[in-house]
Amino acid sequence: MTHETSLPAGSLIAGLRSTFHQPHGPLTRQLQLAPAGFGLGHVPADSKPDATTAMVCGYCSTGCALEIHLKEGQAVGLTPAQSYPVNRGMACPKGWEALAVLNAPDRATAPLLRSERGKLQPVTWDTALSTFAARFKDIQQRHGPESVAWLGTGQMPTEELALLGAVAKFGMGIVHGDGNTRQCMASAVVAYKQSFGFDAPPYTYQDLEESDVLVLVGANLCIAHPILWDRVMRNPHRPAVVVVDPRRTETAMYATQHVALRPKTDLELFYGVAHILIDGGWIDRDYVDAHTAGFEEFAAHVREYAPARVAEVTGIPCEDIYRLARTIHEGRRVSFWWTMGVNQSYQGVRTAQSLMNLALMTGSIGRPGTGANSITGQCNAMGSRLFSNTTNLLGGRDFGNATHRDEVARILGIDPARIPKRDSWSYPEILEGILAGKIRGLWVVGTNPAHSWINQNQLRDIFSRLEFLVVQDMYDTTETAQLADLVLPAAGWGEKDGSFINSERRIGLIKKVARAPGQALADFAIFRLIADYWGCGEMLQAWNSPEAFFQTLKQLSQGQPCDFSGIRDYRMIDEEGGIQWPFPVDRPPQGTHRRLFEDGRFYHSDGRARFLFESPRSMPEPPGEKFPFLLLTGRGSAAQWHTQTRTGKSAVLRKLYPAGAYVEVHPADARELGIQPQERILVESQRGSVRARAFVTPLVQRGTVFMPMHYETVNQLTHASFDRYSKQPSYKACAVRLSREA
Ligand SMILES: Nc1nc2c(c(=O)[nH]1)N[C@H]1C(S)=C(S)[C@@H](COP(=O)(O)OP(=O)(O)OC[C@H]3O[C@@H](n4cnc5c(=O)[nH]c(N)nc54)[C@H](O)[C@@H]3O)O[C@H]1N2
Ligand SMILES: Nc1nc2c(c(=O)[nH]1)N[C@H]1C(S)=C(S)[C@@H](COP(=O)(O)OP(=O)(O)OC[C@H]3O[C@@H](n4cnc5c(=O)[nH]c(N)nc54)[C@H](O)[C@@H]3O)O[C@H]1N2
Ligand code: SF4
Ligand SMILES: [Mo]
DSSP, X not given: OOOOOOOOTTXXXXXXXXXXXXXXXXXXXXXXXXXXXXXXXGOOTTOOOOEEEEEEOSSBTTOOEEEEEEETTEEEEEEEOSSOTTTTTOOOHHHHTTTGGGGOTTBOOSOEEEOTTSOEEEOOHHHHHHHHHHHHHHHHHHHOGGGEXXXXXXXXXXXXXXXXXXXXXXXXXXXXXXXXXXXXTHHHHHHHHHHHSSOOOOOOTHHHHHOSEEEEESOOHHHHOHHHHHHHHTOTTOOXXXXXXXXXXXXXXXXXXXXXXXXXXXXHHHHHHHHHHHHTTOSOHHHHHHHEEOHHHHHHHHTTOOHHHHHHHHOOOHHHHHHHHHHHHHOSSEXXXXXXXXXXXXXXXXXXXXXXXXXHHTTOSSSTXXXXXXXXXXXXXXXXXXXXXXXXXXXXXXTTOHHHHHHHHHHHTOOGGGSOSSOOOOHHHHHHHHHTTSOOEEEEESOOHHHHSSOHHHHHHHHHTOSEXXXXXXXXXXXXXXXXXXXXXXXXXXXXXXXXXXXXXXXXXEEEOSOOSTTOBOHHHHHHHHHHHHTOXXXXXXXXXXXXXXXXHHHHHTTSTTOOTTOOOHHHHHHHTSEESOOOTTSOOOOSOOOSOTTSOOSSTTSOEEOOOOOOOOOSSOOOSSSOEEEEEEOXXXXXXXXXXTGGGOHHHHTTSOSSOEEEEOHHHHHHHTOOTTOEEEEEOSSOEEEEEEEEOTTSOTTEEEEXXXXXXXXXXXXXXXXXXXXXXXTTOEEEEEEEOO
16 A cells, blocks of 8 residues: 555554564564563562462453553563463553553542532541432432432443442432443443344354454444454454454455444445345354344345445445455454444444344354354453343343342342332433432442543533532543532452453453552442441442452353353463353353354344344434544554543553644645644534644545544534443444644
């Protein structure tokens, strides 16, 4: 490629250029030969390690294990674990720098309470917790139990998420709680539940190496899951790699076919591919007959998606659509993978299902190298999906099901009447509840909505209506902590024990290898204290440590698809190199790599997967005369994590990405508007106007622009629209205009 381009200076992109069939190409070297200052580079000469212990990384859902080097029980450095089945000696820059961000000067070290003069001031834990209980109880007394709610996270151990959910719902009588996983995974969750009968990503990472065709949709692995991309590079079968993404991403550069469709036309594309597969008789009829339901209706639906029509909508020439269909047909082991380009859409659920349909109709599931595979985002997104007690009752059960409520009540030893009989409101419904005056107290744990939620102007207006906002975070400088009435200082990854569940359903451990600063406490301890101050602490008697509570979680999982009751204890997880669910007590372990649906039985009562489909919807805010560009947002570099509260604290990582917001603009569009490379320009939507540096690059399509989400201003532009089934925000489509600064 010799396009004129001005990529962010110092971007990792430059280090990611390697040819695909190069198992130890520059990417591998880039990651292993990290700049001086990574990992053990931090170890002072007098603190030679005397022991090591392995634990899972606290950033992304890949779940790499890091070997922590200890001196007298305290971490002094780290290296990626060599023998762990996930990463095999690799880590991305965030993992290498994971310890460095714990000592940041803005760590929250004491509880802070907003004084009458409006300033956040340090108080004792006793004052903080008494105030918390008194204010929330007062609101509930005046406005009913539903008037306080919480927003949680996918970045805390399962034990903490489940404890929060249990204390809040069964102890404090809170009805509504949701997590930042709504921003991320809700569409995949709903798609799996509707089609397969349970929220169950079916794959094992080994499938990345065993496929001969990989179809990656709206997933930029090179940046967002670099170690999974490394697994693709290790695939010995010379696979076809099809990347479906409107942008020519780092990942698309390595694809054997890049399908650069018009944004949000995936549904038409995959219905068109299904049309060709059916037309050509390229389907696995035996599989469809034996294991699925609804195929005939689906076939009738896609009859209308003839290639010529699909080409017109997607901008992909007919021959390229045929080529994709033929690649799928000719592949023996075909796998479909998707991430936020699919989930974060006003039609995310149906788009995910359009991929699941392709896997089902070609029998590409339950065998090595196959699957309809949603890649998760945060380190414990899967734990949050199944055990946070938000919209599912603990263990993936239903709040509306009396038998399920009785089971949970029996295991926890509580009165079943304490369990709400209905689901929580979702995140956007909680925000609407605040706007309507129904919710007046909010407890935000391990997420930063005042940066990450869609349409910030609206969010800030909504938060300003709260009577009491509590923020529990590692740092007291986050955008959300700045708005809080009470800040509770939390220990982070590396400062506490617990377990995470990664994208391939592997349960791994995190450990306390560093002391939390000042008076910061593990979230587990904070939840127990809150229960005590609330007066429901007796419920928690037996759960005095994460590992003790893990034993209860095992019981809660028993008999569910996510059964892991066969895991003896934390030590067994350590010894096995993580353990994938299902792992029931009565079934012997089946090796280190396990996938679901090998017997063709899905979780619906008839054992069959469903073909689900629907006509595409129109884009909620398409570009028009006043705002002619479509804004896409997403991850910018492998060194940045979300709202940057953690990664922004590492001097090494800061060198790897641009300090200020930037916007990728196509050269032809830049020329038309007279925009020079690197020039600061205005990006405006109906909701706001922000400044950003122009990166002029043909990697984006004409008429579209891209901004990374890591800069606070981005969500001042986004338009609050949602998938109707999953309520996941559509972060990747709103109309903007560009202009040169006056
Ligand atoms: N370095 C880093 N890694 C991360 C994270 C991070 O913040 N930083 N976050 C983690 C989390 S929580 C998540 S959820 C994942 C996200 O991982 P990804 O989903 O891979 O990341 P994104 O950049 O949000 O979106 C992926 C791609 O979707 C494309 N896209 C936009 N619109 C469309 C469309 O209409 N159709 C298609 N097919 N594609 C489209 C974008 O161009 C983008 O390249 O990353 C995880 N890993
Ligand atoms: N425009 C746009 N917006 C997006 C996206 C996009 O693609 N585009 N992506 C969305 C997605 S997929 C996601 S997942 C969200 C992420 O959005 P957020 O969840 O808001 O982002 P983070 O920066 O990860 O925030 C996590 C917070 O938890 C704190 N924290 C970390 N560890 C702990 C802990 O152990 N305990 C406690 N109490 N706190 C802790 C961190 O300091 C940080 O403040 O952003 C969403 N927003
Ligand atoms: S790829 Fe993900 S899990 Fe692995 S080191 Fe990087 S951030 Fe951590
Ligand atoms: Mo996410």
